[in-house]
Amino acid sequence: MDTNTVTQAAQIISTTAMAKLGAGLAVGLGTLGSGVGIGVIFGKSIESAARQPEALPLVQRLMFTGFALVEAQALYALLITFILLAAK
Amino acid sequence: MGEPHVIVHVPFQLFGINLSITNFVVMLWVAAAITFVLLVGAARTATITGTGRLPNFVESMLEFVRENISDAFMGHHGAKWFPFVATIFFFVLFSNLLGLVPIPGYFHAGTSNLNVTATLAIIVFLVVQAAAVKTHGLKYYIGLLFPRNAPAWLRFTLMPLIEFVGVFARPFSLAVRLFANMTAGHQIIIVLLTGDLIGVTWMFHQGIIWKLIAPGPLIGAIIMDAFEIFVAFIQAFIFALLAALYLGEALEESH
Numbered sequence: 001m002d003t004n005t006v007t008q009a010a011q012i013i014s015t016t017a018m019a020k021l022g023a024g025l026a027v028g029l030g031t032l033g034s035g036v037g038i039g040v041i042f043g044k045s046i047e048s049a050a051r052q053p054e055a056l057p058l059v060q061r062l063m064f065t066g067f068a069l070v071e072a073q074a075l076y077a078l079l080i081t082f083i084l085l086a087a088k
Numbered sequence: 089m090g091e092p093h094v095i096v097h098v099p100f101q102l103f104g105i106n107l108s109i110t111n112f113v114v115m116l117w118v119a120a121a122i123t124f125v126l127l128v129g130a131a132r133t134a135t136i137t138g139t140g141r142l143p144n145f146v147e148s149m150l151e152f153v154r155e156n157i158s159d160a161f162m163g164h165h166g167a168k169w170f171p172f173v174a175t176i177f178f179f180v181l182f183s184n185l186l187g188l189v190p191i192p193g194y195f196h197a198g199t200s201n202l203n204v205t206a207t208l209a210i211i212v213f214l215v216v217q218a219a220a221v222k223t224h225g226l227k228y229y230i231g232l233l234f235p236r237n238a239p240a241w242l243r244f245t246l247m248p249l250i251e252f253v254g255v256f257a258r259p260f261s262l263a264v265r266l267f268a269n270m271t272a273g274h275q276i277i278i279v280l281l282t283g284d285l286i287g288v289t290w291m292f293h294q295g296i297i298w299k300l301i302a303p304g305p306l307i308g309a310i311i312m313d314a315f316e317i318f319v320a321f322i323q324a325f326i327f328a329l330l331a332a333l334y335l336g337e338a339l340e341e342s343h
Contacts, residue, residue: 061156068326072261075268082271 030077
C-alpha cells in the first residue's frame with residue numbers, strides 16, 4: 001500500500017467524518033460479540049429447562065442475570081459511539 | 089445525541105460547585121419520594137394477619153429481592169445488608185420507570201445521566217470497601233491483591249495488577265451499564281418518532297397505500313416503549329444484584 005495516498009486521504013477527510021465513521025464501526029462491531037453471547041445464554045437456558053423442567057425458576061433467574069451482563073458489553077461500545085458522535 | 093437535555097430550574101452555586109435544581113434533580117426527588125412513601129406506607133399499614141393490598145404487594149416485591157438477590161449472593165450476611173440492597177433496588181427501579189412518563193422535558197430517566205449512575209456506583213464502591221475493612225481490617229487488601237488460590241508464579245506478578253484494575257473496573261461498569269441501558273432505549277424511541285427513517289413525511293403525501301404503511305415507526309416506538317419497561321426492571325435487578333455480589337465477595341473468606 002502506498003503510504004503517500006493514505007496520508008493524502010487522511011489529510012483530505014475531515015476529523016468529523018472520521019469520527020462519525022468510527023462511531024458507526026464501533027457499535028456495529030461491538031454488538032457482534034454480544035449477539036453471540038446472548039444467543040448462547042438463551043440457547044443453553046432453553047435446553048436445560050427442556051431437559052429438567054423443575055429447574056426452570058433457577059434457570060430463568062440466572063438467564064436474566066447473564067443476559068443483562070452480556071448486553072452491557074454491547075452498550076460499552078455504544079458509549080464510545082456517543083463520545084465519537086460528539087467530536088468536532 | 090448522547091445525553092438528554094438538562095433544563096435548569098433554579099440555578100445556584102455553593103462554594104463554586106454548581107448545585108442548581110435541574111430537571112434531573114426533580115426527577116430524582118420524585119423517585120426518592122415514591123420509594124419512601126411506598127415502603128413506609130406499606131410498613132405502617134401492615135398487619136399480622138396479612139390483610140391489605142398495599143402491604144402485600146410491597147411485601148411480595150421485597151420477598152423477591154430478598155430471595156433472589158440478598159440470600160442468593162450474600163449467604164448468611166444477607167439479612168443484615170438486605171435493607172441497603174432493597175433500597176438500591178427500589179430507588180433505581182422507580183428512577184428508571186419514571187423516564188417513561190412523556191412530559192416534555194422529562195421524557196428521560198433520572199438514571200440516564202452518567203453523573204447519577206456514577207454517584208450510585210461510587211456509593212456502592214465506598215460501602216463495599218468500608219464493609220470489607222470493618223470486617224477484615226486492612227489485611228483485606230493483602231488478601232485481595234495476592235489471592236490465596238492463585239498459583240505462586242502468578243500470585244505476586246500478575247494477579248495484583250489484575251485485581252487492582254478489577255477493583256476500579258467494577259463501579260465503572262456498574263455506572264456505564266445502567267446509564268447506557270437507560271439512554272439507548274430512549275434514543276431509539278426518539279429516533280423512530282422524529283428521525284424520518286423511512287421517509288414518513290413523504291409517505292403521508294402519497295396515495296392511500298403509502299398512507300397505510302406510514303404508521304410503521306409509530307408501532308415500532310410503541311414496541312420499544314414496552315421493551316423499555318422490561319429493561320427498567322432488569323437493570324434495577326442487575327444493579328442491586330451486582331451490589332449484593334460485590335458486598336458478599338468482600339464480606340466472605342474466612343467467615
